[in-house]
Each structure stands twice: as C-alpha cells, then as structure tokens.
Amino acid sequence: MCGIVGYVGPRDCSDVLIEALTKLEYRGYDSAGIAVFENGRIKVAKSKGRLTDLVEKMNKEGKPKGHAGIGHTRWATHGEPSDVNSHPHSGRRVTIVHNGIIENYKEIKQFLIDNDRTEFLSDTDTEVVAQLLDFYYDGDPVRCIRRVLHEIRGSFALGIVFADRPETVYAVRCESPLIVGQGKGEVFIASDVPAIIKYTKDYYLLDHKEIAVLRNGTVQFCSLHGRIIEKELLTADWDEDSAEKGGYPHFMIKEIHEQPTAVKTTITPRIENGLPDLSECGITPETLRGFKNIFIVACGTAMHAGMVGKYVIEKLARVSVTVDIASEFRYRDPLIDENDLVIIISQSGETADSKAVLSLVKQRNAKTLAVVNVKGSSIAREADMVIYTHAGPEIAVASTKAYMVQLSVMYLLAFEMAFAKGRISEEECRRLTLELVRVPDIIDQTIKRIENVCRYVSTKLITADSLLYIGRGLDYALSMEGSLKLKEISYIHSESYAAGELKHGTISLITEGMPVIAVATQNSLFEKTLSNIKEVKARGAMTIVICDQKADIDFDVANYIVRIPRISEMLMPMIATVPMQLLAYYTSVNKGNDVDKPRNLAKSVTVE
Ligand code: G6P
Numbered sequence: 001m002c003g004i005v006g007y008v009g010p011r012d013c014s015d016v017l018i019e020a021l022t023k024l025e026y027r028g029y030d031s032a033g034i035a036v037f038e039n040g041r042i043k044v045a046k047s048k049g050r051l052t053d054l055v056e057k058m059n060k061e062g063k064p065k066g067h068a069g070i071g072h073t074r075w076a077t078h079g080e081p082s083d084v085n086s087h088p089h090s091g092r093r094v095t096i097v098h099n100g101i102i103e104n105y106k107e108i109k110q111f112l113i114d115n116d117r118t119e120f121l122s123d124t125d126t127e128v129v130a131q132l133l134d135f136y137y138d139g140d141p142v143r144c145i146r147r148v149l150h151e152i153r154g155s156f157a158l159g160i161v162f163a164d165r166p167e168t169v170y171a172v173r174c175e176s177p178l179i180v181g182q183g184k185g186e187v188f189i190a191s192d193v194p195a196i197i198k199y200t201k202d203y204y205l206l207d208h209k210e211i212a213v214l215r216n217g218t219v220q221f222c223s224l225h226g227r228i229i230e231k232e233l234l235t236a237d238w239d240e241d242s243a244e245k246g247g248y249p250h251f252m253i254k255e256i257h258e259q260p261t262a263v264k265t266t267i268t269p270r271i272e273n274g275l276p277d278l279s280e281c282g283i284t285p286e287t288l289r290g291f292k293n294i295f296i297v298a299c300g301t302a303m304h305a306g307m308v309g310k311y312v313i314e315k316l317a318r319v320s321v322t323v324d325i326a327s328e329f330r331y332r333d334p335l336i337d338e339n340d341l342v343i344i345i346s347q348s349g350e351t352a353d354s355k356a357v358l359s360l361v362k363q364r365n366a367k368t369l370a371v372v373n374v375k376g377s378s379i380a381r382e383a384d385m386v387i388y389t390h391a392g393p394e395i396a397v398a399s400t401k402a403y404m405v406q407l408s409v410m411y412l413l414a415f416e417m418a419f420a421k422g423r424i425s426e427e428e429c430r431r432l433t434l435e436l437v438r439v440p441d442i443i444d445q446t447i448k449r450i451e452n453v454c455r456y457v458s459t460k461l462i463t464a465d466s467l468l469y470i471g472r473g474l475d476y477a478l479s480m481e482g483s484l485k486l487k488e489i490s491y492i493h494s495e496s497y498a499a500g501e502l503k504h505g506t507i508s509l510i511t512e513g514m515p516v517i518a519v520a521t522q523n524s525l526f527e528k529t530l531s532n533i534k535e536v537k538a539r540g541a542m543t544i545v546i547c548d549q550k551a552d553i554d555f556d557v558a559n560y561i562v563r564i565p566r567i568s569e570m571l572m573p574m575i576a577t578v579p580m581q582l583l584a585y586y587t588s589v590n591k592g593n594d595v596d597k598p599r600n601l602a603k604s605v606t607v608e
Contacts, residue, residue: 005070009183010185014063021071048086070097077607094137104154142222168214177604180221211224252400294343301484301485304484311474337366353605359382415429468516470496499528518532521548
C-alpha cells in the first residue's frame with residue numbers, strides 16, 4: 001500500500017526522499033511524488049508510474065532543491081493512477097501525502113463546497129483532507145491538525161507541510177503505520193523502517209492520533225489534546241544489508257535462501273531443555289489448557305499458515321480449530337466468547353481486516369494471540385499475547401520466509417499445547433521438538449538440491465493459461481499457498497484443490513497439456529493422491545509431482561518429479577514449501593515479470 005516518507009536535515013532532501021521511497025517500493029504503488037521547501041516555497045514533483053519515471057521527470061523539469069519535505073508512493077484507491085491523482089496534494093497553504101482511506105471524504109467535500117471551496121483537481125480523498133486543513137488553518141499548524149483529526153474518519157497516516165512554516169514537517173497517524181526516525185541532526189518520517197535504515201536505526205513509533213513536529217533535526221510529539229508527550233526511542237535490530245538484495249537478483253530468492261536462518265532465529269529462543277517454551281510470549285501450559293475452541297484468522301499467505309496450523313494443532317492437541325479469512329470473519333457475527341482463543345497471524349501486523357478482527361474478538365472477551373513479524377506493529381501491541389516471528393524484513397511482495405516462520409510457530413504452539421493437555425508424552429514432545437530443530441538444515445539442503453530442478457520444470461509452466469495444485473490433508477493445506485504464490489507472481493491462473501474432490505466437478509477442466517502440480521508428501525495418503533494423479537494424467541494433464549525421495553512413483557504417472565528429503569510427515573510442509581516457492585519464482589522470472597513487485601499487489605494491505 002502507499003508509502004510515506006519525510007525528511008528534515010542537512011542532506012539534499014529530494015535525494016533522501018527518493019532513496020527512502022525506493023526502499024518502500026515493495027509495498028506496491030502505481031505513482032509517486034515529493035514536495036520540498038525550495039527557497040522557502042513548496043515545490044511539488046509527481047508522476048504516474050515508477051519512481052524512475054518521477055526521477056526522469058525531475059531530471060527534465062528540475063529537481064526540487066532543499067532540506068525539508070515529504071514524499072509518497074501511491075497505490076490507487078480513490079481515482080485511477082494518474083499524474084493528477086498522485087500525491088502530494090495541496091490546498092492553498094497546505095500540502096500533504098497520505099496513506100489509508102478517509103471514509104467520510106464525500107461529506108467533507110460537500111461541506112467544503114458549501115463553504116465555497118470548489119477547487120478540487122483530483123478524484124482523491126487526500127485532496128479533500130488537504131483542503132480541509134487549509135480551511136481551518138489559522139497560523140497554528142498543530143491546532144489545525146488536531147481540529148481536522150476530530151473531523152476525519154478512517155485509517156490514515158499523513159505527512160504535512162505548511163507553506164508558511166518552511167523547513168518543518170508535520171506527521172500524524174490513525175491506524176495506518178508511521179514511524180519517526182531520529183538521526184544525528186536529521187529526522188525522518190516513514191511508513192516502515194527499511195525506508196530510513198540507511199540513515200539511522202533509531203526511531204519512534206507514532207501512536208494513534210499522535211502528532212509529530214519535525215524541525216531543526218529534532219522531533220516533538222503531542223497528543224490529540226495538544227499535550228507534549230515523551231516517547232521511547234527504539235532501535236531496529238537489523239541493518240541496511242538485510243534490506244538489500246545482497247547479490248541476489250530479487251528479494252524473493254534472497255528471502256527463500258534466508259529461510260533456514262529465519263526459522264532457527266524464530267524457534268531457538270522458544271526451546272528450553274528440548275521442549276517448547278513460549279513463556280517469554282506470555283504463554284504458559286496453564287494458558288494453553290484453558291481454551292474450548294481455537295480460531296485462526298488472517299489474510300492471504302498468513303491465513304494459509306493457519307491452515308497448516310489447524311491440521312497440526314487438531315491432530316496433536318485434539319482441540320477444534322477453525323481457520324477463517326479476516327475480511328469474512330469480521331462481518332459474520334462469529335460465535336466467540338471468553339472461552340475461545342483467537343490467533344491472528346500477520347507478517348506486517350498492520351493488515352486492516354486482521355486488525356478489525358482483533359478488536360471485534362476483544363470486545364467479546366476472547367483471549368487473543370498475535371503471531372506477527374513486525375515489532376511494535378498495531379496487532380502485536382493490541383493482542384493479549386504475542387509470538388514474534390523473527391524473519392527480519394520481508395521486502396518481496398510474495399511472502400516466503402514470513403510464511404515459513406509462521407509455520408514453525410504453528411508447530412511450536414501445537415507441540416506445547418498437546419503436551420500441556422496431556423495429549424502427547426514428554427518423550428514424544430521432545431522427539432517432535434528435536435525434529436523441528438533439525439528442519440532449518442534440511443530446508444537449506446533442499447534449496448541447494450532442487451533449485452535447478454525447479455528452474456527447469458518452471459520452463460514447462462510459462463505457456464500455461466491455467467493450472468491446478470492438488471493434495472490431500474496437510475498437502476492440500478500447503479498447496480493453497482503454492483497456488484497463491486504461483487498466481488501472484490507468474491500471473492497464471494491457478495487453483496488449489498483437495499485431490500479427492502476433483503472428480504466432483506473440477507476434473508472437467510483438464511485438457512491436453514494442462515499442468516497439474518500434485519503435492520504428495522503424506523505417506524498415509526500417498527496411494528490415494530497417486531490415484532488422483534493417475535486420473536488427471538489419463539485425461540491429458542501434464543503432471544508435476546512434489547514427493548519425498550523414497551516415494552514410489554514413476555514417469556508414467558508423473559511428467560516431472562521434484563523429490564525432497566523425507567522427514568516425519570507432520571513436518572513435511574516446511575520442506576515441501578520450498579519447491580512450491582521456487583517453481584513460482586522461476587516461472588515469474590522466466591516470464592520476465594517484475595518478481596518482487598507484482599502488478600496490482602501490495603505488501604501490506606492497510607485499507608479494507
Ligand atoms: C497482502 C500480501 C500478502 C499477505 C497478506 C496478509 O495481500 O500481499 O503476501 O499474505 O497481505 O498480510 P499480513 O501482513 O497480515 O501477513
């Protein structure tokens with residue numbers, strides 16, 4: 001979603017803003033712009049398209065020269081991507097950039113029109129806010145922002161400059177993320193840490209409806225009621241390199257290769273004497289014994305991690321787990337009460353629908369547990385308990401390592417819960433935990449062993465218009481993610497299907513040469529899946545089978561076989577994920593797509 005940056009300091013502001021916006025490209029955008037104080041006047045440059053288009057435009061028309069300003073990458077919501085709809089937007093004396101949605105912008109626009117403010121150039125909700133700020137501006141920027149905060153509704157973060165307050169940047173947030181970076185004699189605002197990590201690791205988290213005033217290399221915070229507030233300075237625990245490609249052609253492949261380390265870093269601190277121990281996350285065996293039902297609610301890839309979690313928790317701990325899509329769950333008046341545990345999984349911790357679910361279930365007194373990657377994010381702060389995944393920054397829009405660490409947390413939770421409830425013995429819990437500890441090395445071996453195979457097999461997919469991913473049990477849960485990954489970045493239509501359900505309709509889609517990727521890693525279901533593979537092969541499908549090294553399968557059933565190491569079937573998803581990621585990655589590369597920034601997608605979906 002949109003990215004916001006801002007800068008006040010001695011460097012060339014335009015350069016800093018462009019550099020910082022480049023680091024937010026992963027969020028997804030379709031236009032970009034900046035506003036900089038040049039000789040005391042606000043100069044705006046903006047353009048539809050990529051940041052390179054903006055830079056090209058500035059090279060032709062003149063780059064704003066100054067030391068304070070704001071910048072933006074826009075992911076269109078209100079109004080098509082165009083030069084005029086790009087941010088910044090201005091009223092007469094106010095210029096702003098905005099991430100999020102202003103829900104009541106139509107009423108505000110009408111109010112402004114009724115008060116003779118009719119100069120709207122764009123279709124955006126943002127311009128309405130710029131005009132409203134201008135309408136109330138009486139020479140006191142903070143008072144004006146506070147006034148506007150009382151009138152606008154929605155989730156948003158704003159970067160604001162006032163024409164008569166040169167060299168000063170104002171910022172405010174309501175729901176949408178915003179941080180304030182503090183360097184030596186310079187200050188920044190940004191939607192996310194990677195934007196500023198090149199300049200400083202120290203940052204403040206702006207809270208709901210807090211206002212930041214950036215001036216003279218320092219920042220002052222005040223509340224909605226105008227009270228000056230002190231905030232804690234945080235330090236990012238990763239460096240610039242982790243937000244760079246480090247020699248890989250794309251972030252996605254770098255992040256696939258980072259998975260062994262990410263899993264190790266996530267699970268190691270949560271294992272004590274060979275047993276899972278989530279006490280540092282506020283979770284004790286007593287807590288885990290106390291729930292009647294579990295709900296896992298999330299979006300996209302995180303929801304798919306929850307699907308695997310359901311199979312594993314139900315199998316081991318014998319508790320009923322319902323997995324739901326956050327955008328559906330929030331509107332279906334779910335049957336939840338204080339006896340239930342709701343697990344929200346989210347890489348960013350800022351996804352609008354997942355956040356809404358968290359508030360909803362808290363109102364119904366359910367216990368809430370967040371599984372989140374971004375420290376200090378809204379979901380992490382608002383849940384009763386939080387298990388941080390330690391994947392480090394995930395920049396590619398298509399999630400890989402974040403999914404893998406979410407899986408590892410699902411396993412830890414299932415093991416500890418099953419043990420706490422007396423469903424597995426201590427010995428069994430130790431055995432499972434030890435196997436999980438060995439998984440990072442096996443992921444590493446798997447990547448090395450099959451990367452070339454997947455690269456080759458992907459060349460067989462690039463001409464497909466549509467394909468199916470099939471599997472049973474955990475393989476089915478997993479194939480949902482494999483299918484999503486592939487469609488996100490290869491733009492090939494793909495559907496995941498429970499293998500046994502195919503013959504109830506979907507098998508009619510099979511035509512000569514249509515690719516079917518079968519995940520067949522569950523020994524107990526192998527024969528059944530094999531029959532389903534034969535069924536589609538007999539109808540002309542080109543079959544690609546992901547199975548373990550010892551699986552008894554021949555090339556008369558599978559056109560291509562991707563063999564992965566065998567571990568216990570319950571943990572196979574953590575290994576079988578790798579070929580699915582690599583197939584998606586290389587198909588996208590072979591099609592010449594923009595792998596890290598697939599069209600129309602955003603990394604963090606902060607609007608509904
Ligand atoms: C977007 C991203 C997905 C992600 C989903 C949920 O759609 O493109 O990769 O899985 O949001 O995001 P979250 O940050 O809540 O995990």
